[in-house]
Structures are given as structure tokens and as C-alpha cells.
Amino acid sequence: xxDYLLAKGSPYRAxxxxxxxxxxxxxxxxxxxxxxxxxxxxxxxxxETKAFCPRGLGMVPYMLPSSVELAxxxxxxxxxxYDVVMWEKHGVFAVDTDIMSAxxxxxxxxxxxxxxxxxxxxxxxPEGHVRRPDAGTYRRFWFAQIAFDGNILIPxxxx
Numbered sequence: 001x002x003d004y005l006l007a008k009g010s011p012y013r014a015x016x017x018x019x020x021x022x023x024x025x026x027x028x029x030x031x032x033x034x035x036x037x038x039x040x041x042x043x044x045x046x047x048e049t050k051a052f053c054p055r056g057l058g059m060v061p062y063m064l065p066s067s068v069e070l071a072x073x074x075x076x077x078x079x080x081x082y083d084v085v086m087w088e089k090h091g092v093f094a095v096d097t098d099i100m101s102a103x104x105x106x107x108x109x110x111x112x113x114x115x116x117x118x119x120x121x122x123x124x125x126p127e128g129h130v131r132r133p134d135a136g137t138y139r140r141f142w143f144a145q146i147a148f149d150g151n152i153l154i155p156x157x158x159x
Contacts, residue, residue: 004075005095012083012095016102019091022113023106027088033059038086044128045112052108058082062089084109 005012032038039056043049058077063070065087074093077085084094084105092109096102119126 001071001075001095011097014096014099014102016094016099016106017091018106020106020110022117023086023092023110024089025117026113027086033061033088035059041116041128042109042112045115045126047129048108049112053084053105055081055083057109058085060085060087065090
């Protein structure tokens with residue numbers, strides 16, 4: 001993956017593979033494996049999800065872990081404009097400029113999945129956000145500065 005990203009001139013220098021329980025749980029339902037279905041739901045749970053993962057969550061159907069086929073499908077999903085790719089019933093793969101940014105994407109997506117699953121466990125379908133907050137909303141409430149350079153967001157240390 002690193003060789004591929006470098007060869008195509010990508011600014012991404014870090015890749016992360018992990019097994020976040022709540023995100024993996026979503027892949028056990030075909031509903032969430034549909035293109036951008038999970039992305040839209042996760043973005044609606046908390047505004048930070050869209051801020052930290054603006055390109056959404058690519059979905060790759062189950063393939064043998066560590067296989068060339070899985071690697072090729074992951075590259076295809078990244079080329080289709082995703083920075084985070086979900087591997088059905090296995091885990092997640094993320095790329096970014098540094099390892100903490102890659103981790104932050106996965107962490108926030110998984111928190112959104114936790115909120116969704118918690119609401120369902122309490123017996124209701126969560127409403128989610130009716131509209132997606134724009135960059136000004138993020139700036140007013142959570143960020144002092146947003147730099148759009150490869151979708152990198154620079155958080156403020158003060159609210």
C-alpha cells in the first residue's frame with residue numbers, strides 16, 4: 001500500500017489497520033454494506049464524523065484476509081475517493097498524512113457507530129442530524145481554523 005500511494009504521488013504517508021468492534025458489527029448487515037449507506041448514517045450521528053472523515057467510508061465485501069484480492073479491492077476503494085475502507089466482517093483500513101490522523105478517522109467513525117448501536121439497544125432508531133453542518137458551523141463550535149489541504153482539519157485547543 002505504501003509503495004502504491006508513493007507511486008501515485010499521494011501525500012498520505014501512514015496507513016492503519018484495526019478491528020473496531022462496532023464498525024465491524026455494522027458489516028454483518030447487508031443494509032450497511034450498500035455504497036455510502038453506512039457513511040450517511042455515521043455522518044448523521046455526531047458532527048465530528050463529517051469533520052474528521054469528510055470522504056466517507058468505503059465498503060469492501062468479504063475477501064480472504066491478507067489476500068491480493070483484498071489489497072486490490074482496498075486500492076480501488078481508495079482510488080474511488082475514500083480514505084477509510086471497511087472490510088466486511090473483518091476490520092478497517094485507513095490512510096492519511098500521519099498515523100494520528102488515520103487513527104482519528106477510525107476512532108470518530110467507531111464512536112458514531114457506538115452511538116447508533118446504543119440508541120438501537122435502547123429500543124429506538126436514532127434521528128441523526130437533519131442537515132449536515134457546514135464548515136462555518138464547525139468553525140464556530142469546535143474549530144478555530146479549518147485548513148482544506150487534502151481534507152486536513154486543524155482543531156483548536158479551545159472551544
